[in-house]
Amino acid sequence: MNKPRHRVLLVSSQPIQNTAALRLMAVHPQLDILVAYCSLPEAQTLHTSSLQHSSEFLTQAAFDIPWLEGYPWRYIPNRSPKPNLTKPYGLINPGLVKLMSEYDCCVVYGHAFVSFWMAIAAAKLSRKPLFLTTDATYLEAPEGGNWKIPLKRQFLPALYNQVADGVLVPSSASRHFLESLGVASEKIFLTPYVVDNERIALTAAQTHKAQIRADWGIPEDAVVAIFCAKFIPRKRPLDAIQAFAKANVPNSYLVMVGVGPLDAELKAAAEQLGVADRVKFPGLIKYSRLPEAYAASDLLVFPSEHEPYGLPVNEAMICGIPVLVSDRIGATYDLVISGETGFAYPCGNVEKFAELLQELLSDRDRLVKMGKMAQKRMETWSARENVEGLILAIEKHLNPSK
Incomplete structure (x- = not known):
């Protein structure tokens, strides 16, 4: 008997340079995915505002491999009056709300933008499993702003325990970090951060x-x-x-x-x-x-x-x-x-x-x-393990009896 295919919407701020896991998801017999991008490099939203001069993005030009091949994706128009990837209001993609109705569950890669909260709200209102991701391993920010640490200590456990149905992490370091904050272990799923x-x-x-x-x-x-x-x-x-x-x-x-x-x-x-x-x-x-x-x-x-x-x-x-x-x-x-x-x-x-x-x-x-x-x-740290981790998380919520 064939296992059911899970329709999964993955919401991301922009394309990433390592797409091996996405390409494997695209051909996996248990998955029917769509990656919804809130910005695209050619739309120049990557290079507006202070991001254009940020040292963190100095090597973006080095990524000369295909970013948008081998998996289904769609650009959701960004309606922000000031498109950028440095401020929460830099991505406002209302099309995500309607798109959510077509899928069984949603994976949102972060929570830094208005668009992500639109997707989070749409998933919760439609009672569909919501998975958030984080690679955090400590509360400190590289650019400073450590005054936010007490706020994060309260906010993150509430977000991952009460809002998300599951949290996808790329490493055991992130798992241990979330557990140290009080995030329930059974909500955390390891989806290894991988390259091709x-x-x-x-x-x-x-x-x-x-x-x-x-x-x-x-x-x-x-x-x-x-x-x-x-x-x-x-x-x-x-x-x-x-x-x-x-x-x-x-x-x-x-x-x-x-x-x-x-x-x-x-x-x-x-x-x-x-x-x-x-x-x-x-x-x-x-x-x-x-x-x-x-x-x-x-x-x-x-x-x-x-x-x-x-x-x-x-x-x-x-x-x-x-x-x-x-x-x-x-x-x-x-x-x-x-x-x-x-x-x-x-x-x-x-x-x-x-x-x-x-x-x-x-x-x-x-x-x-x-x-x-x-x-x-x-x-044993490859796209295969990444996709297996995702499927484990999805089936726990879509097929809880298993």
């Missing part, structure tokens, strides 16, 4: 490592650590350069992939620390070619201080290299198995960062072994 594992693995396997290193000006026999993130304060790129200099491993190099307002400061620091000849700045690398950069390296370093999840961990491990990350990276809890797939250290502790970096860069064989274990771990 197959595409990334294929690109990595086809990489000409020697050529990539030659382009960087790095010897083929060197050991290479790679940093891949925006050059902004919360990513702590300076920590990577300082730790690399302290580690001082012979024939080692650090590749700093990215752009941002700290660019000049980072290059000056490399000069002052005497490692400018071994710290390379290749600039922005297109997302489709990023796996080549990982595959040409031996270790990812990721020292961020505010990173609710951290997709570079997925990407690097799929490419067969281990990771050295700060303990503020949300992906750490599920993917970084200490001594096997990588290591975590206390964020901001450059001494410990350098100690681990020295240990790892001095043992190439260990890096290779850990890289293979990292690849193995990613076999």
Whole structure:
């Protein structure tokens, strides 16, 4: 007997660069989905207001893979008088209300915009299961505004316990965070934050490592650590350069992939620390070619201080290299198995960062072994697990007897 197909409306502010899970949902025999977008890049709503000058969006141009292919989607016209993605009133999409009537349940990716509350209200009024999502792992905001913390401590449990029928989280870190706030465990469903594992693995396997290193000006026999993130304060790129200099491993190099307002400061620091000849700045690398950069390296370093999840961990491990990350990276809890797939250290502790970096860069064989274990771990952190988590949440509410 065939299982029933669940009609699911997914409401998102804008297209995302990783659509593997959406593409799998589109062909899954138990799902009939539609992704409702409240803005589109070509509509220029992504680049209005202060967002245009935000350092957080410096690398949007790097995502050169298809965002809108392989799954059903619809743009719901934005009626906001001031369209933007920085203010709650920047997205006002009343068409979501009528659309909700056509589906069995609704997934809303957040609660930051008027449009999201329209979808939330429509789902509740029509008595259809409502699932919210969050990747939060702590109450602090990267841009400050910590005066909101007491409000969040009261608001979030009420939202997830009383308004939502379920909460979809991308990591165990988010699950533990919500539980610490008092959100009921049975309401939380793990839907792993994933990338296109197959595409990334294929690109990595086809990489000409020697050529990539030659382009960087790095010897083929060197050991290479790679940093891949925006050059902004919360990513702590300076920590990577300082730790690399302290580690001082012979024939080692650090590749700093990215752009941002700290660019000049980072290059000056490399000069002052005497490692400018071994710290390379290749600039922005297109997302489709990023796996080549990982595959040409031996270790990812990721020292961020505010990173609710951290997709570079997925990407690097799929490419067969281990990771050295700060303990503020949300992906750490599920993917970084200490001594096997990588290591975590206390964020901001450059001494410990350098100690681990020295240990790892001095043992190439260990890096290779850990890289293979990292690849193995990613076999069960894929779009398949993401979709299974969603179906589990949906069936709990649409088929409660099961």
